[in-house]
Amino acid sequence: MIDISKQTVKVDCPECNRSISVTLKQVANEALIKCNCGQEIQLKDSNGTNKKAIKDVNKSFKDLERTLKNFGK
Numbered sequence: 001m002i003d004i005s006k007q008t009v010k011v012d013c014p015e016c017n018r019s020i021s022v023t024l025k026q027v028a029n030e031a032l033i034k035c036n037c038g039q040e041i042q043l044k045d046s047n048g049t050n051k052k053a054i055k056d057v058n059k060s061f062k063d064l065e066r067t068l069k070n071f072g073k
């Protein structure tokens with residue numbers, strides 16, 4: 001089962017401009033991450049966009065799974 005929340009996105013550190021990989025789940029949970037330079041970055045899921053996207057995409061995969069299962073019958 002594919003889980004979109006494990007997909008990673010890149011955020012730029014405001015301090016050193018290094019790009020850091022974070023999972024969509026971390027963004028949805030608005031996790032506090034730390035860059036290698038020591039700068040802490042507060043992830044923001046504005047208006048719950050990522051949370052909603054994860055839910056929608058996971059639902060689509062579930063629907064697809066169901067369709068494929070029914071297809072095999």
Ligand SMILES: [Zn+2]
Binds near residue numbers: 013017
């Ligand atoms: Zn940094």
